[in-house]
Amino acid sequence: MFKNTQYVSEYTQFMQGFLKDNPEVAKGQVDGRALLWDKSPINLDERTRAAESNVAQKSYPYLTE
Numbered sequence: 001m002f003k004n005t006q007y008v009s010e011y012t013q014f015m016q017g018f019l020k021d022n023p024e025v026a027k028g029q030v031d032g033r034a035l036l037w038d039k040s041p042i043n044l045d046e047r048t049r050a051a052e053s054n055v056a057q058k059s060y061p062y063l064t065e
Helices: 010-021 023-036 044-052
Strands: none
C-alpha cells in the first residue's frame, strides 16, 4: 500500500497552528517535564545511608509468631 504523506489531520493542523500562535505553551511543557521527571544527581552517601536504615519486613505482617 502507498502512504499518503501529504495528508495532515485536522487535529495536527490545529496543534501546529496553536503552538505557532502560542510559543509559551511549548516552554511550559518543557518546564513541566523538568519539574516532574528530571531528577538531581544521586548523592551516593545518602543513598547508602538510606539503604542501610531500611527495616526488613515480614512476609505476612499480621502473623504474630
